[in-house]
Amino acid sequence: MSRFLVTITPPTPNGDLHIGHIAGPFLSADVFTRVQRQQGHDCALVSYSDDYQSYMLRRGIELDRNHQTLAEENTRKICETLDLVGIHIDNWMQPQHNRYFLDAVTEVYNAAYHAGAIYSKTTPEPYCSHCDKWGYEAFGRGLCNHCGVDSDASQCEGCAHTPDAAKMAEFRCKLCGGKMAFIPVEREFLQLSAYHNFLKQLFNNKSLRPPMPQFLKEEFELGPLDWGITRPHDGGLDLKSDGTRRIHTWFMGLAGYLASFRELLAKTPDGEKRFEQFCHSGQGKMIHFLGYDCAFSHLIVYPVLLSTLDTYRIEQEFYSNHFLTLKGGTLSTSRNYAIWARDIVKDYDQDSVRFYLSLLAPEAHESEFDLEKFTTWRNQIFLPTVDQIHERLKEEIGKSASLNLPALDMQVIRRLVQRWYHAASPTHFSMKSVAKICEDVLDIIRDRIALGAAIRSYVALLSFTGQSIFPELSRTLQESSGLSREEIFQQIVSASSVEYEI
Numbered sequence: 001m002s003r004f005l006v007t008i009t010p011p012t013p014n015g016d017l018h019i020g021h022i023a024g025p026f027l028s029a030d031v032f033t034r035v036q037r038q039q040g041h042d043c044a045l046v047s048y049s050d051d052y053q054s055y056m057l058r059r060g061i062e063l064d065r066n067h068q069t070l071a072e073e074n075t076r077k078i079c080e081t082l083d084l085v086g087i088h089i090d091n092w093m094q095p096q097h098n099r100y101f102l103d104a105v106t107e108v109y110n111a112a113y114h115a116g117a118i119y120s121k122t123t124p125e126p127y128c129s130h131c132d133k134w135g136y137e138a139f140g141r142g143l144c145n146h147c148g149v150d151s152d153a154s155q156c157e158g159c160a161h162t163p164d165a166a167k168m169a170e171f172r173c174k175l176c177g178g179k180m181a182f183i184p185v186e187r188e189f190l191q192l193s194a195y196h197n198f199l200k201q202l203f204n205n206k207s208l209r210p211p212m213p214q215f216l217k218e219e220f221e222l223g224p225l226d227w228g229i230t231r232p233h234d235g236g237l238d239l240k241s242d243g244t245r246r247i248h249t250w251f252m253g254l255a256g257y258l259a260s261f262r263e264l265l266a267k268t269p270d271g272e273k274r275f276e277q278f279c280h281s282g283q284g285k286m287i288h289f290l291g292y293d294c295a296f297s298h299l300i301v302y303p304v305l306l307s308t309l310d311t312y313r314i315e316q317e318f319y320s321n322h323f324l325t326l327k328g329g330t331l332s333t334s335r336n337y338a339i340w341a342r343d344i345v346k347d348y349d350q351d352s353v354r355f356y357l358s359l360l361a362p363e364a365h366e367s368e369f370d371l372e373k374f375t376t377w378r379n380q381i382f383l384p385t386v387d388q389i390h391e392r393l394k395e396e397i398g399k400s401a402s403l404n405l406p407a408l409d410m411q412v413i414r415r416l417v418q419r420w421y422h423a424a425s426p427t428h429f430s431m432k433s434v435a436k437i438c439e440d441v442l443d444i445i446r447d448r449i450a451l452g453a454a455i456r457s458y459v460a461l462l463s464f465t466g467q468s469i470f471p472e473l474s475r476t477l478q479e480s481s482g483l484s485r486e487e488i489f490q491q492i493v494s495a496s497s498v499e500y501e502i
Helices: 021-036 054-063 067-085 097-115 192-202 214-220 252-266 273-279 291-308 343-346 352-359 373-398 407-423 431-451 458-467 471-481 483-491
Strands: 003-008 042-048 091-093 118-128 139-141 171-174 181-190 283-290 313-320 324-326 367-369
Touching: 003 021, 003 252, 003 273, 021 042, 021 067, 021 313, 021 324, 021 343, 021 367, 021 431, 042 252, 042 283, 054 067, 067 091, 067 343, 067 352, 097 118, 097 252, 097 291, 097 407, 118 283, 139 181, 181 291, 192 214, 192 291, 214 291, 252 273, 273 283, 273 313, 291 313, 313 373, 324 407, 324 458, 343 352, 352 373, 352 431, 352 471, 373 431, 373 471, 407 431, 407 458, 407 483, 431 458, 458 483, 471 483
Parallel strands: 003 042, 003 283, 042 091, 283 313, 324 367
Antiparallel strands: 118 181, 139 171
């Protein structure tokens, strides 16, 4: 049995979740957790609301609302939406005034500081005197000095590197549109330049989705450069009462995941033992699901921070995704350009939405969502096939309750099971591949119905391979097959127990 601490990059609680969030890290992490549990592994899926994100400050100004109150309201919406989509997070933490979060950030900061990885220096930072706002992230925007894409000065959505505001063209205040001046500010920095060889060695043998290898190649050519971790006068968590150590949200991500896990385990009597097993014993892995634009914090910063935590022995794996587009444009909560996840589930159903978004998952490149194509697929292919399956199974089970498989069918099923185990593996996981296997099994079932051939064994297989993709449908298929989950595993998945008909 392996132990997996599964994480989802925390969303900024400036609104609800759209289908791009779901098709990216959220559904992938849920499916990963489900398939690992199917294989008997110990998993915990955690995330939290990015309450300290400076975009929350800007959103509060735009709506004339208290940003903390807004974060609490939107966090409730986010959790409701996740429930509607059937995404089960073991613990969703809200960091504001949370002792687990404060303790974890303090622990991570102190470890890096005592390791000599944090130092102070004065740097010029963008400031709008008209709005009295600093342009570290949410309040300033220009053209990335690495790739030229419109970006804030934090992590670029185009190339995932960290832009230098002083080198960005057309850098302006997001509130008034005015040009920002650059004012000297004393800040603390994480000395990433000292970890260049450590990071190169770390990623030598890791399997990463494209374009992560290219991102790392470019990052190593750049440095990596030392990275500011405090943002005076901006969003963040103060680690000093006088406000001189305001740690920004991207530095706090690793601490956030550990804090959410701590909060989860505090509800159980063996919490400390489980934390030890996951994080200190060398038996655990932290599996990160993230958008491509979060590559820098997760692949560069968090491994460095984890290496300074002397007592921690937990390996990290990274599953990135690109963006889901809508009519050529990137979905965005802040721009209100989206199809909201709760609306599409309400108008259609959970299983078909999960299945279609899994097939469409932007794992290696961007993918386009088309509502008309989705409704056509759902109404003309998916639902009619499901109805045919239930009708045919009634006839088939009525004729014979035995499950005899011809050798040829057994060979086909074996290949499909092998594909599932590969797609479900923790080192080569692909939600899209798991969904494609389900689609292939459905195609086989549809063809067999047309030929008048038996479908029961393939339906049982579909209930197994689809357990993580369409949980409710998987349950009804399993019940309709007349077999228990244990019988399906023994007689279909575990080939040694299958009875052959030659």
